[in-house]
Amino acid sequence: MVDTANTETPQKPARRRVPYWDNIRFACIVLVVAGHGIQRLTYDSDWALTVYLAIYAFHMPAFAVVSGYFSKSEPPGRRQMSRVITDIILPYIIFESVWTLVQFAVEGSGNLNPTQPSWTLWFLLALGIFRLILPYLALFRFPVLWAVLISVGVGYLDNVDSTFSLSRTLGILPFFVIGWRLRTTPLADAWLSADRRMIVGVRAAAVGFLALAVWVFWSGIDLWRMIDLRYWFFYDDSYKGLGEDQWWAGGVRLGLIVIALLLVAAFFSLVPRRQTFFTTFGQYTMYAYLLHSFVLYPLRETGILRDEATTRIWLVAMLIGSFLLAMALSSRPVRRVFRPLIEPKPRWLFTDDPDRRRGESRTDPTGSRREPSRPRADGARGSADDRSRERG
Numbered sequence: 581m582v583d584t585a586n587t588e589t590p591q592k593p594a595r596r597r598v599p600y601w602d603n604i605r606f607a608c609i610v611l612v613v614a615g616h617g618i619q620r621l622t623y624d625s626d627w628a629l630t631v632y633l634a635i636y637a638f639h640m641p642a643f644a645v646v647s648g649y650f651s652k653s654e655p656p657g658r659r660q661m662s663r664v665i666t667d668i669i670l671p672y673i674i675f676e677s678v679w680t681l682v683q684f685a686v687e688g689s690g691n692l693n694p695t696q697p698s699w700t701l702w703f704l705l706a707l708g709i710f711r712l713i714l715p716y717l718a719l720f721r722f723p724v725l726w727a728v729l730i731s732v733g734v735g736y737l738d739n740v741d742s743t744f745s746l747s748r749t750l751g752i753l754p755f756f757v758i759g760w761r762l763r764t765t766p767l768a769d770a771w772l773s774a775d776r777r778m779i780v781g782v783r784a785a786a787v788g789f790l791a792l793a794v795w796v797f798w799s800g801i802d803l804w805r806m807i808d809l810r811y812w813f814f815y816d817d818s819y820k821g822l823g824e825d826q827w828w829a830g831g832v833r834l835g836l837i838v839i840a841l842l843l844v845a846a847f848f849s850l851v852p853r854r855q856t857f858f859t860t861f862g863q864y865t866m867y868a869y870l871l872h873s874f875v876l877y878p879l880r881e882t883g884i885l886r887d888e889a890t891t892r893i894w895l896v897a898m899l900i901g902s903f904l905l906a907m908a909l910s911s912r913p914v915r916r917v918f919r920p921l922i923e924p925k926p927r928w929l930f931t932d933d934p935d936r937r938r939g940e941s942r943t944d945p946t947g948s949r950r951e952p953s954r955p956r957a958d959g960a961r962g963s964a965d966d967r968s969r970e971r972g
Contacts, residue, residue: 599855600772602862605646606906607851609865611639613872614902616700618895620880622810625891626801631899633797633804634790636813637836638843640703641755645844647707648759649768653718656711662930668708670924672701675870678921682874686881695743700873702745709749710756717757727757728837732830735819742816751815754837755844772853786846793843812836861910867922868909875905 615635621628656664672694679698683689697705717723734740734750741747762768774782797804804810811822812832819829861868879885885894908914915922 598772599859600851600853601646601649602859603851603853603856604642604848604862605865606858606862606910607847608639608643608646609862609868609910610903610906611635612643612700612869613876613906614899615639616873616876617879617898617902620885621891621895621898624886625895626798626805628891628895629805629810630794630798630801631895633810633813634794636810637793637797638840638847640815641752641837641840642844642847643703644706644710644752644755645759645762647710648714648756648761649763651711651714651756651760653714653760655715660711664708664711665929666924666926668704670926671866671870671922672697672704674921674924675701682877686877697742697745700869702742702748703869705745706749706752709744709746710753713753714757714760718760724754724757724761727754728834730754731815731837732833735830735833738818738820740818747818748814748816751833755840758841771849782849786849789842789846790850793839858907861907864910864915865906867915867918868906870922871909871914871918872905875909 615632618628618632622632652660676694676698677692679701680692683698717726720726731751731754734747740750808822811817813836815833819825819833822829824832885891887894
């Protein structure tokens with residue numbers, strides 16, 4: 581007779597949270613803040629424009645890759661659908677209304693038009709659209725190819741514009757889909773388990789490639805300024821709107837997509853894989869994303885960034901300040917104050933309460949699972965849903 585009294589059903593071990601992805605998210609938000617911070621300097625400084633072009637060549641594609649990596653292609657359930665409302669639509673409406681009030685107070689004019697997202701809010705709509713179309717794209721063979729064709733093809737359509745940020749969303753769609761497909765490959769796991777020799781070699785190549793990109797931007801700065809290269813990196817205007825309505829204009833966007841992917845890969849390889857002092861902040865990048873524009877707005881409007889004599893000083897100051905600002909806006913005190921605006925949980929809005937947990941959500945708007953805010957009182961490890969792990 582077999583004694584089964586102490587027999588326990590084996591449980592699937594919890595997946596350990598990978599700090600590498602939080603580090604990437606934080607690095608990406610620093611680039612976003614830095615790009616917006618130095619934008620006014622680019623009119624008077626070739627150095628600032630060089631840094632600006634180097635950032636804009638890949639920083640939003642990088643964010644889209646990370647967002648895709650933590651997205652699901654299955655049809656959304658009730659809870660996932662409600663999270664689109666609470667994580668994307670409500671914050672979008674709230675901050676669009678706030679921006680209208682700010683512009684009215686500062687500039688004397690403000691027009692609440694939800695179809696035209698203000699400044700940084702376009703990416704919220706992009707996340708929502710990505711979630712809507714991914715289950716359909718996943719039905720096709722070669723979804724990355726289809727996403728690239730959509731991105732290149734939409735540039736030929738003048739009637740697809742910034743309304744609901746549709747043109748920009750479709751423009752960076754390939755990066756989101758590539759991030760989603762990356763989840764199904766062993767590439768990320770291979771990088772995280774690579775030995776020191778491989779890491780050093782890859783990072784040396786990445787530094788060389790990034791340095792080459794900066795040199796190209798610097799050496800051709802007059803040309804890039806003349807043709808307004810920066811606007812190509814927005815993936816927003818049609819080719820005709822960019823002044824290039826020739827048949828081969830789509831090839832330029834295709835080339836920029838390839839360059840952006842190479843820069844993203846180089847950038848990702850330089851991000852620390854281990855736990856760092858800024859890893860936790862990477863779980864709350866949406867706070868920095870939505871709030872930093874209100875900090876930078878007064879600097880942009882006062883005109884102090886347009887003093888040619890101090891542009892280099894301001895360039896260094898803004899780059900350092902962007903790192904500090906991203907940390908500050910992702911900190912616990914800021915999250916506590918602005919959580920009702922960025923992570924609203926209106927029970928009254930739904931027929932039932934699909935997200936019963938109060939306070940910070942277990943996942944951020946990109947779909948990445950966060951660390952629990954505090955350990956369980958009974959000291960237990962909890963269920964699989966309570967454990968600290970990344971969600972695919």
